[in-house]
Amino acid sequence: MTRAGRFRRQRRLFLSVAVDTFGSGVFLPLSLLFFVTVRHFPAAAAGTAVTAGSLASFAVVPLCGRLVQALGPKSCLLVSNLLTALGYGLFFAAGNLAAVAGATFLVTAADRLYGAAWPTLVARFAKPEELTEWFSAVTVLKTTSLGVGTLGATALMALAGGHGLLLALALNSASSLLAAALLLGVTVPAADRPGPRERRSDTRAALADRPFLSLVASQTLLSAAWLVPTVAFPIYLVETLHQPAYWPTVVVAVRYATATTLQMRISRRVSGWTRSRVLRLAIGAAAAAIALTATISTAPHALQGPLAVLVAAVLALAELASKPTAAAAAVALAPKGDEGPYMSLFQLTWTVSYAVGPAVIGLGLQNPPLLWTALAACVAASALAHRLRTPLRPTTPLREDVETP
Numbered sequence: 310m311t312r313a314g315r316f317r318r319q320r321r322l323f324l325s326v327a328v329d330t331f332g333s334g335v336f337l338p339l340s341l342l343f344f345v346t347v348r349h350f351p352a353a354a355a356g357t358a359v360t361a362g363s364l365a366s367f368a369v370v371p372l373c374g375r376l377v378q379a380l381g382p383k384s385c386l387l388v389s390n391l392l393t394a395l396g397y398g399l400f401f402a403a404g405n406l407a408a409v410a411g412a413t414f415l416v417t418a419a420d421r422l423y424g425a426a427w428p429t430l431v432a433r434f435a436k437p438e439e440l441t442e443w444f445s446a447v448t449v450l451k452t453t454s455l456g457v458g459t460l461g462a463t464a465l466m467a468l469a470g471g472h473g474l475l476l477a478l479a480l481n482s483a484s485s486l487l488a489a490a491l492l493l494g495v496t497v498p499a500a501d502r503p504g505p506r507e508r509r510s511d512t513r514a515a516l517a518d519r520p521f522l523s524l525v526a527s528q529t530l531l532s533a534a535w536l537v538p539t540v541a542f543p544i545y546l547v548e549t550l551h552q553p554a555y556w557p558t559v560v561v562a563v564r565y566a567t568a569t570t571l572q573m574r575i576s577r578r579v580s581g582w583t584r585s586r587v588l589r590l591a592i593g594a595a596a597a598a599i600a601l602t603a604t605i606s607t608a609p610h611a612l613q614g615p616l617a618v619l620v621a622a623v624l625a626l627a628e629l630a631s632k633p634t635a636a637a638a639a640v641a642l643a644p645k646g647d648e649g650p651y652m653s654l655f656q657l658t659w660t661v662s663y664a665v666g667p668a669v670i671g672l673g674l675q676n677p678p679l680l681w682t683a684l685a686a687c688v689a690a691s692a693l694a695h696r697l698r699t700p701l702r703p704t705t706p707l708r709e710d711v712e713t714p
Contacts, residue, residue: 325492329390331454332484334455334457335458339473341359344358355409358409360668367421369421371512371650374649376425376649381497387489390485391486392418393420401475425649434497445629461480512654515650521642525658526694527691527695534599534684540666542621552613567625584637587631594624602684606677
């Protein structure tokens with residue numbers, strides 16, 4: 310069967326991902342506004358409660374790996390969807406900041422479980438040489454669904470005003486339940502698990518695996534750059550550089566459009582390259598984009614917006630090359646059939662930056678040159694972590710395509 314045929318056979322799986330991500334796109338851009346407008350919390354207090362709940366969820370990362378081992382990735386995705394629906398449902402009744410933090414913890418803990426289970430599920434379907442293509446296809450699907458969901462959020466606010474916030478939250482909860490229902494019809498191939506006398510992988514083993522840990526460290530540091538178009542530029546362009554308010558919208562639109570239209574093309578273009586080469590080029594592109602960002606304030610006022618759009622496009626290209634390749638490399642580095650603990654740690658490569666990045670960037674924009682320097686340092690450290698990866702063990706399967714420096 311061709312790869313396209315295998316994708317078609319998993320339509321329910323891809324539809325589940327699309328529905329779930331669409332719901333997130335509808336509500337997440339409005340989440341803080343919901344607490345301020347509907348629940349009447351001060352923005353700073355609500356933001357602090359959300360951040361506290363999100364950070365607390367990192368404590369369940371090792372547990373998520375074990376749950377994937379015990380229940381299997383499909384069951385864990387179902388549990389994740391149900392917990393997400395419950396957590397967002399609790400937002401309706403959150404009468405104090407402690408309740409906001411608790412509901413946020415439930416939602417983000419479910420997301421930690423999803424992050425551990427999803428790559429493991431892909432490993433059940435994809436052949437080793439197809440991993441990058443599968444992750445690329447999912448990235449396109451998620452990006453498109455998120456963008457459509459964000460447009461839906463804009464339409465809800467335009468048509469329903471403040472009531473649109475309640476509708477967005479209800480749609481998000483409903484989308485998680487529908488995604489779970491769609492997953493019920495997905496048949497997952499059995500995994501070749503370690504024998505009863507073999508030691509199962511765990512979080513400690515993943516932390517002791519230096520090639521894998523270097524990959525996680527490198528990608529986690531690099532992910533700081535992905536926040537520039539969506540988190541830093543809206544404030545920087547409008548508040549600091551006094552650009553028209555439409556420029557942040559253009560920047561985000563270019564980011565989504567680049568990822569949606571070019572993801573699969575880039576994936577096919579680099580399919581014959583080693584994963585290490587792709588990751589090095591992505592780090593280099595991110596470094597160039599940060600360097601260009603540092604020059605925006607010195608450019609003529611009329612060119613500052615277009616330069617920000619160029620930065621967003623370069624970072625989108627780096628991100629769409631890096632993320633699927635890194636995910637495929639992580640699955641390849643994990644023990645076959647026992648990927649759960651590895652994947653629970655690998656999700657740090659995107660969750661850490663999105664948990665702490667907004668606060669750090671918010672503070673950093675008080676001194677933009679210092680912020681760009683700090684981001685450049687993160688990208689440089691990412692390159693160093695990638696470079697310092699230890700020699701790969703020749704007896705370990707599926708490591709040969711991650712070249713030794």
